[in-house]
Amino acid sequence: MASAKAPLVAVTGASGFVGSHIVNELLQRGYRVRAALRDPNNEEKVGHLKAMALAPTCRGSLELVSGDLLAPGSYDAAFAGADAVIHTAAVVEIMSVSDPQKEIVDPAVLGTQNVLNSIDKVGTVKTLVYTSTILAVQSFNQDEGHTFNEADWNDWSTIENGDPYGFAKTQAEKLLQSHAQGKPYSVRVINPGVILGPVFCKAHTKASTVLVRELLFRNPMANYLSSFVDVRDVAKAHVEALERPGAAGKRFLVVSDSPCMCTTDLGPIAEAGCPEYVTQATPKYSSFVFSCLGALSRLPLLGPLVMSEFQRRACQTQVNFSNSLAKEVLGLQFRPLEETVRDSARSMVEGGYVKAKLKQSAP
Numbered sequence: 001m002a003s004a005k006a007p008l009v010a011v012t013g014a015s016g017f018v019g020s021h022i023v024n025e026l027l028q029r030g031y032r033v034r035a036a037l038r039d040p041n042n043e044e045k046v047g048h049l050k051a052m053a054l055a056p057t058c059r060g061s062l063e064l065v066s067g068d069l070l071a072p073g074s075y076d077a078a079f080a081g082a083d084a085v086i087h088t089a090a091v092v093e094i095m096s097v098s099d100p101q102k103e104i105v106d107p108a109v110l111g112t113q114n115v116l117n118s119i120d121k122v123g124t125v126k127t128l129v130y131t132s133t134i135l136a137v138q139s140f141n142q143d144e145g146h147t148f149n150e151a152d153w154n155d156w157s158t159i160e161n162g163d164p165y166g167f168a169k170t171q172a173e174k175l176l177q178s179h180a181q182g183k184p185y186s187v188r189v190i191n192p193g194v195i196l197g198p199v200f201c202k203a204h205t206k207a208s209t210v211l212v213r214e215l216l217f218r219n220p221m222a223n224y225l226s227s228f229v230d231v232r233d234v235a236k237a238h239v240e241a242l243e244r245p246g247a248a249g250k251r252f253l254v255v256s257d258s259p260c261m262c263t264t265d266l267g268p269i270a271e272a273g274c275p276e277y278v279t280q281a282t283p284k285y286s287s288f289v290f291s292c293l294g295a296l297s298r299l300p301l302l303g304p305l306v307m308s309e310f311q312r313r314a315c316q317t318q319v320n321f322s323n324s325l326a327k328e329v330l331g332l333q334f335r336p337l338e339e340t341v342r343d344s345a346r347s348m349v350e351g352g353y354v355k356a357k358l359k360q361s362a363p
């Protein structure tokens with residue numbers, strides 16, 4: 001049980017894959033946690049959070065409250081009296097949606113404005129940690145070979161070129177950085193790569209970990225190049241950023257030490273880490289089909305219907321990031337990707353969320 005004097009931290013998107021790991025990290029460190037989500041009565045979304053609060057390793061306490069990004073004022077109660085806010089809630093979707101402005105950009109930008117307004121209203125918050133992404137940092141208009149760092153901003157993505165998510169997260173982070181100027185709280189921003197690692201519930205297998213699920217199902221997977229990171233390291237990054245005064249005003253690229261790779265390169269990593277399961281990385285497009293689609297996508301009018309410019313570039317561009325600031329200021333050591341993929345797969349199977357095909361054991 002947390003001491004009554006323990007700092008109170010409100011977490012938005014607390015039921016999500018990242019939010020849940022942040023709640024767990026805070027509870028283990030003895031914080032009073034107010035977990036905000038849209039429906040605190042939905043047992044499928046909160047069962048695992050309640051279990052964390054009952055675990056023997058929990059030194060903190062948990063309160064479940066409601067909050068909706070698109071309802072102005074809806075975080076006022078969640079943030080009342082809070083010492084800190086960790087804002088993770090967003091719609092995470094890099095594939096196409098029917099109305100990107102409404103479905104992706106508005107929850108990120110209007111939602112962040114609503115969160116900031118509630119923080120201003122309650123007046124007790126001293127620290128705000130925001131979950132951004134590497135997609136608010138990387139741009140496809142940089143020279144090849146450029147290593148992105150915290151000084152870079154994504155000024156390439158737009159709704160029209162097919163990256164509403166990168167556009168939305170960049171706009172939301174810029175809004176937050178400028179709104180926070182001169183406020184009585186300090187801001188710290190975490191920019192993670194594609195996040196994998198252990199899941200707490202079935203819904204988490206549909207987050208970015210869907211890549212590992214597809215390996216276990218041996219389904220075709222979206223092929224794109226990216227940098228990956230373990231969700232436990234991402235959660236730790238948020239809480240270290242919250243606790244360390246040296247993190248104030250900074251953004252941190254949080255990616256593992258593994259180089260940028262294609263999603264299908266996760267196949268051999270899963271095979272080595274989980275030799276007991278049959279896994280297979282099947283790209284959604286073979287290289288022949290991909291080059292045909294790439295050529296068609298350059299045609300006027302028809303092109304964007306075949307493949308967006310973002311999709312084409314994301315499959316072809318090697319993008320490198322430096323994680324040295326996160327190591328230096330937040331004291332992070334990143335887990336090897338082999339461990340991340342293995343624990344992701346095992347948590348899905350052992351939790352009963354994915355039925356893996358077991359390899360025949362030798363007679």
Ligand SMILES: NC(=O)c1ccc[n+]([C@@H]2O[C@H](COP(=O)([O-])OP(=O)(O)OC[C@H]3O[C@@H](n4cnc5c(N)ncnc54)[C@H](OP(=O)(O)O)[C@@H]3O)[C@@H](O)[C@H]2O)c1
Pocket residue numbers: 013014015016017018019037038039045067068069070087088089090091092107131132133134169191192193194195196204207208
């Ligand atoms: N996963 C990645 O690879 C990755 C990489 C970099 C950055 N990020 C960032 O990490 C954060 C969390 O992502 P995640 O992977 O944990 O995704 P997730 O599992 O889909 O969680 C997203 C959370 O956002 C909440 N949310 C969505 N729409 C909302 C709304 N209108 N009002 C209130 N809450 C809403 C959902 O809450 P409900 O339970 O109420 O539906 C959900 O808990 C996001 O900010 C994302 O941009 C993720």
